[in-house]
Amino acid sequence: MLVGCYLRVSTIDQAEEGYSIEQQKDKLKQYCSVKDWNVYKFYVDAGFSGSNINRPAMQELIEDVNNNKIGTILVYKLDRLSRSQKDTLYLIEDVFNKHKVSFVSLNENFDTSTAFGKASIGILATFAQLEREQIKERMQMGKMGRAKTGKAMNWWNPAFGYIYNRETYDIDQFKADIVKRIYKDYLSGTSINKIAENLNSEGHLGKDRQWSFRTVRMILANSDYTGNVKYHGKIYAGQHTPIIDQKAFETTQKELKIRQQEAYSKNNNPRPFQSKYILSGLLECKYCSCNLALVQYRPRKDGTHLSVYKCPSTMRKKMFTQRQLSNCISKTQERQMLEEYVIKEISKLQANTDKIELMSSSKVVDVDAYEIELEKIEKSLKKLVNIYVDTDSLTIDIFNEKKEALLSQKNAINKKIQSIKKKQPELSIKDAKKVLRGINGNITRASYDTKYKIVRKLIKKIIVGNEESTIKWAFEL
Template identity: 40%
Template sequence: MNKTAIYVRVSTQEQVMEGYSIGAQTEKLKSYCSIKDWTIYDIYTDGGFSGSNMERPGLTKLIHDVRQNKINNVLVYKLDRLSRSQKDTLYLIEDVFLKHHVNFVSINENFDTSSPFGRAMIGILSVFAQLEREQIKERSHMGRVERAKEGYFHGGGFIPIGYDYVGGVLIINEYEAMQVRKVFKLFLNDTPIDRIQKTMNSKYTYKSGNWGSHSVVRNVITNNLYIGKVSFGGKSYDGKHQPIIDEEVFNEANKRYAARSNIKGKSNPFKSKHLLTGLLYCGNCGARYFAKGNYSGRGENKRYYPYYTCYSRAKTNKKLVVDPTCKNTSFPVVKLEPIIIEEIKKLAFDPSRINEIKGQVPKKENDQPVIESRIAELDKQISRMLDLYQNNNMPFEQITARIEQLNDEKESLTDELNNLDINQPTITIDQAAELLSRASDILDNGSVDERRKLIHSLIDRITIYDTDFEIQWSFT
């Protein structure tokens, strides 16, 4: 029996631009098997996954079944469905398929590896598949550079605080621009960044979130977008948009920022090189995860291997240790980050899952209406006590004692209300859909900063449970 594995892959962009839908590929491959009288062993599907690496669930299962000698043929619609990397393509064909006596067939190119000519053509075409990928990436990068030179913000998943992105142009959002000016004013009045963050977070929100992190404040202070500039690839250009901050104010603020950080002329030391810093929490003890690493090897072979680990387990900062006995799993950065990226790409491929995820999250009991009602009742009681005092219907001592008691209860309830977690989403469903529409391009081609901003906009928290994890999305 000629047992055949059908493998289909599509990324969101390819499905829209080139028509490589999962259904279209599958039907053509089934018809080919019928003509050849091949038995379909299984259909392996990777929807919304890039062909630039092999971290794909469908491909992983296919490789496992090949190595278990369950398959005679692997059938794809087109060579680049298997991979867009020359190295990965040749590895799969020579070291996985042929090694286990499995033929590889691509119907679009009309050849298979059962013949010497087919094996030679595989190598040649895989070179062109990778060349095409590199050219697409280069054209995309060049287009964004030219757009920046013309003064246009490059767009992407993150729209800066203070602006709306309308028709490819930044337009000042007056309410948010007021917040940006407030940050600069506080900073130039020598207010510490952590106090600025708390002040802003207690009073304001912006379109895609709140001032819940010190990094939001730092990014505002150091972003020359606010003086009418556009930056891309480490270079700045005059922007088409209107500035929010006077250039002298911006320069003075950044001069003080550099002095505070003791990094004049250098990059921001608070800017992490890792994409998930600030999002990870331990499901065992509740402490934060952070990135650290070890060096391995000697001389030219010495390499740095970073990994995410629980503060309680690492014990590098006593203030952040929750349970010194915690032994929760540490994840290599190169392993965990691609997993989270692929979770985002799955959503980008099928945005309808946003509503499913939102519906799966249990709503927390909301005490806000009860507390607000009690505070309103206390205000009425205080008002009545003041009326009694004005009408001389009650002794002054009794009135003041009662008002103090009512005020104490009101202050306690107000503090409770301010700290109440009512499970409100950070961004709306529409905002999430807008971010996801650009996610694949940013995650594949964006800078570290752009990728981090996108991930942090979509995800509020990732909880690590041994070898598993749970994502708290921003829209739930």
């Protein structure tokens, strides 16, 4: 029998006893000798993770199996083949079994040519997947620990102006001076493109390539320069010395946003969209369900503008069909009058927040009980696997029957949770009250910007009719 011996080691495994390539190879040789098997080839992936099968030797092994060159695959341990349950079962079911190739794992003492081996492979693959998730979790916890203690997070690529040194950053004074100059020039009114142009005209000192808009922009937005470290969107106090003080950095971030919006406005760029008026995008025609469009007329003699909302179906444009033109009876609505109506309705709620509970047609259903039940099922699944592996009290048929029953319950609960979440309003009653109580004074006297923000939080859409309009609140279904 020709045997293909597969060996793999990752950087994590290299320090673990019994996992080195040579140790695996020696054990597999001895096993083949005892079984009187002939080794066709050793397939070695050194320094490759078991999280996927995109490995050179693994791909070569699959090709040789497809060409019927091997009768058996031998590994030292199941997780040498893969740490992914999905990949393990794919290799065994869709590659090895398809070509009648047996799979043998020395450490677990089973092979797929036996009934027990076939039954055990799914269980063992589950544990391999669990181990991979645990490794991933430990690595994430390690990174979080680094961030909380202020250690360098980008040790492989420190920010321009810093040098990585023993868990933290040291300042490269020459480059740090360039960083300070970039911030100073930007806050003095120089554009990002001009800063890059100036640096390049001087020979892009300190860099092995030309400065670009992107590289300057990244420096202006990098919080590492304030002496902090960032991980998963959160900022932690770092151990390194800041190059830019916190106040200058915050001022720069505000200036970046201001200039970005000015650029969008100047170039008439709709992305990202920011509506100018409080009702923009919220108004829907009662008769044809089109979103109302804002139309501004030329200035009056007193300098004011007349702004109105119109249903697009009533406008004679090529994009609308004659059917739409003839069916929609929507009339023009003055912007100011609509805004005053909406603000007045919010003011009524502000005066009586308890009214929200009467208006809300739904009660928020707590999903915590369903989440707790899911946890119980997960524990039952793990317990079932342990009973099957550690004792002889369960046959494979009973094991599969109980497992499928638990998985069926789990699937049903997940569907129920999703169904509940879909039926919940966009804004809870509690949060709606919080928004209203957070308004300083009556909303009718608030600034236009404040009104804009409140309307966006409380209102889902407004159905506009010729005689009356209906507000669909975010706390209603």
